[in-house]
Amino acid sequence: MSRRVFVTGLGILSSIGRNLPETLDSLLASRSGIGHLRHLETPLAHEFPFAEVRFSNNQLMEMAGLSPQEGHTRNALLGIIAAREAFHHAGLEKSGTGKTGFVSATTVGGMDMCEKYYTDFLTNDSRNIYIDVYDCADSTEKIADLLGIRDFITTLSTACSSAANAILLGARMIRTGQLDRVVAGGTESLTVFHINGFNALKILDKVPCRPFDAQRNGITLGEGAAYLVLESEESIRGGSRPLFAELTGYGNSCEAFHQTASSPDGTGAFLAMEKALRMSGLEPSGIHYINAHGTGTDNNDIAEGLAIERLFGSRIPPVSSTKPFTGHMTSAAGSAEAILSILCMEHRFLLPNLNFSTPMPELRFAPVTELCLDSEVEAVMSNSFGFGGNDTSLIFTRPS
Amino acid sequence: MFHSPAYINGTGLISPQETADPSRFLPQIREYTDDFLSCIDPDYKEYIPPLAARRISRLIKMGITSAFMALRDAGYHSSLSTELAEPKQPDAIITGTGLGSVEDTERILNGMSAGETLMNPTPFIQSTYNTISSQVAIQLRCHQYNSTYVHRIFSFETALLDALMQFKEGMAASALVGGIDEITVNHLAITRRAGHWKTGPVHNLSVLQSGTPGALAGEGAAYFLLENRVSPSTYARLLSIDTFYKPGTARQVQNHIREFLLASGFNESRPDAVILGLNGDSLWDPFYSQIAHNVFPGIPWLCYKHLCGEYYTSTGFALWLTANILKRQEVPPALLLNDIKPGRLETVLIYNQDRNINHSLILTGTA
Amino acid sequence: MEELIEKLKKEVIQQLNLEDIKPEDIAADSPLFGEGLGLDSIDALELIVLLEKNYGLKIEDPKDGKKIFHSIQSMAEYITANQKA
Numbered sequence: 001m002s003r004r005v006f007v008t009g010l011g012i013l014s015s016i017g018r019n020l021p022e023t024l025d026s027l028l029a030s031r032s033g034i035g036h037l038r039h040l041e042t043p044l045a046h047e048f049p050f051a052e053v054r055f056s057n058n059q060l061m062e063m064a065g066l067s068p069q070e071g072h073t074r075n076a077l078l079g080i081i082a083a084r085e086a087f088h089h090a091g092l093e094k095s096g097t098g099k100t101g102f103v104s105a106t107t108v109g110g111m112d113m114c115e116k117y118y119t120d121f122l123t124n125d126s127r128n129i130y131i132d133v134y135d136c137a138d139s140t141e142k143i144a145d146l147l148g149i150r151d152f153i154t155t156l157s158t159a160c161s162s163a164a165n166a167i168l169l170g171a172r173m174i175r176t177g178q179l180d181r182v183v184a185g186g187t188e189s190l191t192v193f194h195i196n197g198f199n200a201l202k203i204l205d206k207v208p209c210r211p212f213d214a215q216r217n218g219i220t221l222g223e224g225a226a227y228l229v230l231e232s233e234e235s236i237r238g239g240s241r242p243l244f245a246e247l248t249g250y251g252n253s254c255e256a257f258h259q260t261a262s263s264p265d266g267t268g269a270f271l272a273m274e275k276a277l278r279m280s281g282l283e284p285s286g287i288h289y290i291n292a293h294g295t296g297t298d299n300n301d302i303a304e305g306l307a308i309e310r311l312f313g314s315r316i317p318p319v320s321s322t323k324p325f326t327g328h329m330t331s332a333a334g335s336a337e338a339i340l341s342i343l344c345m346e347h348r349f350l351l352p353n354l355n356f357s358t359p360m361p362e363l364r365f366a367p368v369t370e371l372c373l374d375s376e377v378e379a380v381m382s383n384s385f386g387f388g389g390n391d392t393s394l395i396f397t398r399p400s
Numbered sequence: 401m402f403h404s405p406a407y408i409n410g411t412g413l414i415s416p417q418e419t420a421d422p423s424r425f426l427p428q429i430r431e432y433t434d435d436f437l438s439c440i441d442p443d444y445k446e447y448i449p450p451l452a453a454r455r456i457s458r459l460i461k462m463g464i465t466s467a468f469m470a471l472r473d474a475g476y477h478s479s480l481s482t483e484l485a486e487p488k489q490p491d492a493i494i495t496g497t498g499l500g501s502v503e504d505t506e507r508i509l510n511g512m513s514a515g516e517t518l519m520n521p522t523p524f525i526q527s528t529y530n531t532i533s534s535q536v537a538i539q540l541r542c543h544q545y546n547s548t549y550v551h552r553i554f555s556f557e558t559a560l561l562d563a564l565m566q567f568k569e570g571m572a573a574s575a576l577v578g579g580i581d582e583i584t585v586n587h588l589a590i591t592r593r594a595g596h597w598k599t600g601p602v603h604n605l606s607v608l609q610s611g612t613p614g615a616l617a618g619e620g621a622a623y624f625l626l627e628n629r630v631s632p633s634t635y636a637r638l639l640s641i642d643t644f645y646k647p648g649t650a651r652q653v654q655n656h657i658r659e660f661l662l663a664s665g666f667n668e669s670r671p672d673a674v675i676l677g678l679n680g681d682s683l684w685d686p687f688y689s690q691i692a693h694n695v696f697p698g699i700p701w702l703c704y705k706h707l708c709g710e711y712y713t714s715t716g717f718a719l720w721l722t723a724n725i726l727k728r729q730e731v732p733p734a735l736l737l738n739d740i741k742p743g744r745l746e747t748v749l750i751y752n753q754d755r756n757i758n759h760s761l762i763l764t765g766t767a
Numbered sequence: 768m769e770e771l772i773e774k775l776k777k778e779v780i781q782q783l784n785l786e787d788i789k790p791e792d793i794a795a796d797s798p799l800f801g802e803g804l805g806l807d808s809i810d811a812l813e814l815i816v817l818l819e820k821n822y823g824l825k826i827e828d829p830k831d832g833k834k835i836f837h838s839i840q841s842m843a844e845y846i847t848a849n850q851k852a
Contacts, residue, residue: 043517107528118509121590131594135499136529136550141645141757150645154558155551157500157529165547169562176565178402193508196517197524202812202829254493254546256537259525260809271543387525388534390546451805454784518819521812 005171006236006399007245009090009183009229010339011082014326015051015222018063019085024343030371032325032354034208034220040112042192048204051222051327052190053078071129073110074223076139078332079187082225083143086183090229091241092147098180098235101152103170104140104227105162105186107331109133111193139187152179157331159386160293161252162186163226164334164394168250170230180235185227185335194330195221201260207355209296209328211321212305212367214358216296222327226336245342245396248379249282251275255389261299266307268391269293273311273381276393282379284312287395289350289375291341291382292367294321295328300385305363318375320368324354334384334392341380342396350375401642401660402561404568406575407767408635410474410625412466413720414439415708416604416618422473425724429707429734433603436583436617437709448482448539455522456535459501459582462621463532464539467493467576471540474625474633482539490625491572492545494562495533496555496579498712501526502587532580545572553752554643555579556622556713557760561641567628578623579716583709588617596710598680604706605734607680615679618709622716624723634767635723639747640664642761650687653759654694657751660761670699671763672745673725675718676737677752679705684755691751692738701737715762718750722764771843779839782817783810795840803838811836822846 010020015033017023026033037045039056053060060077061068064084072080083102087093092100110133117127132138140155152173156166163186170184198204198221205218230247253275255268262268277284293304308316322340329336344351353367360366379397386392413419416437417430430440444453444461447468453461464482471477477487504523511519525531530548537546545566549558556579563575588597598607598614607616626638642660647653661670674696678685692701708717725731731742746766753759776790779799783806797803800811811832818824818835824846826832835845 115509115512119513121593122586125593128593131590135552137498137552137554140551144645150647152643153551153645154549154554154643156558157548157550158533158546159528159530169547172565172569176402176568192512194524196512196519197508197521197527200519200521200524200812200816202815202827252545252547253543254534254537256534256541256543258807259531259534259538260521268543386530387528388530389537390530390534390548450785450787454786455809518816520816521809525809 003175004233005174005230005247006243007228007247007342007396008231008236008241008243009086010244010342011084011086011089012226012336012339013053013078013082014224014329014336015053016325027325027343027351030352030354032208033222034327040190042195044195044199048206049208049220050190051220053223071133072142073133073139074112074189075106075108075110075187076142078189078225079104079139079143080146082187083147083183083227086227086229087147092181092229099151100149101170101173101179101182102140102144102147102149103154103156103166103182103184104143105156105166105331106136106139106188107157107159107162108188108191108194109136110138111191112189115191115193147183149183158390159388160330161334161384161386161390161392162331164384164392165252167228167335167338167394168252168392171247171250174230174232181229181231183227183229186332187225188223188329188331190221190223203297205296209323210355211292211294211296211323211353212301212360213356214360216301218297219295220327222329224326224329224336225332226339228335228338243399244346246399247394248397249276249280249395250393251279252392255391257389260387262303262385264303266303268389269304269307269383269385270310272391272393273307273383276381276395280395285315287317287379287381288377289341289344289380290317290319291337291380292319292321293383293385294323296323301360302362304383304385305360309364316365318350318368319365320351320353322351338382338394341382345377345380345396345398348375348377349373401640401663402564403640403664404564406564406567406626406628406638407630408624408638408723409627409631409633410470411635411720411723412469412473413620413622413717414442414462414466415620415717416440417707419720425728425730426732431605433601435601436588437604439619446481452482457501457503457526459503459580460526460532460535463578463580464536466621467536467578467623470576470623470625476625487540489540489542489544490574490576492563492566492575493533493537493542494547494559494575494577496549496559496713497529497532498550498552498555498581500529501531502582502584506584506586552712553754553758553760556716557641557643557762560638560762563626564638564641574625574627576623576625579713580621581711581713582619583617583711607706608678608703610680611682613681613683615681615710618711618714620708620711620714620717622720624719630767636726637765637767639763639765644759646757647759650690654691657695657761664763670696671747671749673700673702673742673748675702675704675722675748675750677705678703679710687756698740700740700742702731702735703737704735715750715752715760719762722748722750726764726766768843768847771846772839775839775842778817778821782813793839796838799836799838822850824849
């Protein structure tokens with residue numbers, strides 16, 4: 001029954017690029033997207049750095065070919081652009097038979113409009129077109145409609161591991177024979193709502209995030225959208241389309257420790273990585289790069305670091321967090337970072353963990369700090385660990 | 401569609417009806433004349449210790465409690481209190497919620513509207529959709545697979561689908577699956593502007609005959625303990641799930657349902673009863689009737705939203721009804737929509753749809 | 768100080784939603800975290816909000832909270848020492 005799952009398309013829009021080629025350019029130049037907010041208005045704009053997508057909603061609408069009257073949220077706009085790129089990257093506009101699904105992840109949904117117009121919602125009818133765009137499903141349906149996908153759609157939300165779980169579900173729907181191809185990933189725009197929320201948790205760093213650094217002091221929030229096209233072996237057979245990766249392992253575990261914290265030894269992270277490794281059939285030494293969740297919080301980096309040490313023992317592969325590039329894209333992080341990991345494999349480089357200077361005394365390893373070209377990268381692991389302890393790990397290998 | 405049997409071996413339902421006691425099946429039907437139907441809250445203090453409950457808002461209390469009810473019903477542990485629980489663990493915890501904790505989201509938005517930048521952390525944490533599923537896992541100390549689906553009337557169905565897939569893939573032998581949503585005064589007022597609801601209070605038991613647009617809002621929390629084997633507590637066997645999106649005309653919907661039935665093993669026959677998601681909206685209930693006339697002639701049609709109201713995960717209530725109907729071979733008269741008397745029921749189909757955009761089918765059979 | 772301590776007890780109970788606890792149940796010098804009331808990191812963040820909202824005192828780093836929130840007594844002392852007249 002278990003069909004192989006290949007990645008045939010990638011689409012990404014974030015603070016480091018409006019598409020895949022721009023993203024790759026930024027990575028090769030070690031150019032971070034972290035800076036100051038230019039579009040979203042909040043009193044906290046001057047207190048913390050953010051990795052905001054550099055386009056306004058109007059510009060995004062133009063890029064997406066949409067009109068303002070349609071009441072699109074920023075979430076939907078980001079998602080439409082990235083999903084469309086992935087769709088065309090995989091050549092799906094030409095695909096004939098078979099069933100196509102769309103699994104999208106988000107947590108803020110249309111909160112950008114809701115928080116702006118909440119008082120209107122309560123008191124008058126002037127903003128009614130934004131009422132039904134509030135929930136998580138809205139952006140999924142808008143994207144699906146534009147791509148013409150109707151065979152299966154759903155929306156997932158597990159905080160920071162959302163998009164990774166979307167990829168996981170998409171892969172399983174292919175493996176169980178329900179779908180032949182799935183566009184899977186996530187979209188998340190910055191909102192005052194969750195900026196305030198993360199600030200209330202006191203986990204935002206006043207300087208750009210420093211994952212795995214002894215001086216780290218929290219997260220830098222980012223935004224964006226990223227989607228992968230997953231296809232079955234039969235779906236790609238006989239074609240000449242490039243394959244970017246094979247999804248050979250995944251693991252989902254729950255920390256079940258505390259609503260906002262991982263257990264000190266990273267049990268959930270360990271279990272998720274271990275499940276993924278076991279499924280891939282690889283030895284720990286077969287993983288050539290780990291794209292860590294690495295948020296830069298006290299708690300995550302210790303828990304994840306210890307879990308990595310526990311799983312990989314004395315042979316820890318190169319590890320880096322790319323959140324200093326893109327910020328923490330929350331519900332889109334899992335798919336964005338999967339794409340960055342796949343780029344490492346495609347272009348044979350290891351991405352640096354920017355902003356690093358002092359190793360953590362608790363860990364035996366330190367992350368990669370320089371872009372390493374000409375590296376052997378046959379298999380990569382990408383970790384995403386969410387609030388509430390939803391931990392997911394994905395393994396991609398070079399397609400054969 | 402996905403066809404892969406799993407046994408419903410435990411249920412827990414908090415709803416506007418008397419559903420919290422698994423030994424009784426709708427002992428009496430509650431009547432309301434109101435803007436929306438609210439759940440009959442059990443005394444949550446019996447289930448969740450005060451120190452844990454202090455920061456858990458109502459929706460999550462409903463979720464944790466109904467989850468523990470289902471576990472207890474399935475024999476996974478003997479006590480309902482999460483304090484005493486060292487229960488057997490399910491292999492997966494999967495939740496569907498269309499809106500998550502509306503109360504917490506509103507608390508924050510009200511604060512923001514009043515110009516506050518300082519936010520309390522507790523409502524923020526509770527406002528994330530996956531908080532229900534992860535709180536259940538925290539109470540159980542369960543490290544197994546955990547996920548949350550948040551797609552309108554597909555939310556609970558995708559959770560069920562995920563569980564059935566787990567069984568087929570051999571990833572799990574048991575799964576705790578839930579569907580949970582709440583309604584608040586504010587949320588009702590806002591969504592009323594978007595035309596979802598009746599314009600004023602209605603009597604629930606006559607809402608399906610109202611002849612006016614809009615539905616009657618409701619809420620509920622339903623959890624099910626599914627296993628890949630029969631047990632002394634088995635209610636019924638979940639057979640197939642399907643969700644379909646923007647199928648087109650009513651005829652195309654009918655064709656889709658016929659194909660679903662064919663793929664589920666019904667050649668010329670039909671299920672023994674169908675539960676329809678009519679909700680009293682005069683703009684859309686005729687759509688159900690048209691489909692039922694063409695696809696389900698000659699079998700009992702049942703309805704349920706006059707009992708629990710309309711909410712994204714209302715099929716949790718419908719599945720609870722189905723499980724009890726199949727186990728007890730009893731159909732409460734309050735559910736009957738047409739004149740056909742139910743006989744022995746081996747299979748029951750639930751069909752729910754939302755403005756011909758999202759449609760779902762859940763097929764269940766006797767064990 | 769006594770008045771402030773009594774006021775703080777009520778505010779802490781309300782802010783943390785400690786429904787079953789009355790002010791007389793909390794000794795002024797008894798630890799709030801770990802043993803004693805058994806509060807946790809989220810409660811600490813809620814107390815940071817309480818201090819800022821009710822007393823205008825901002826705590827940037829939650830780690831500083833450990834000493835300040837040790838007990839109602841230590842909270843009262845911190846407020847008295849830092850609150851502008």
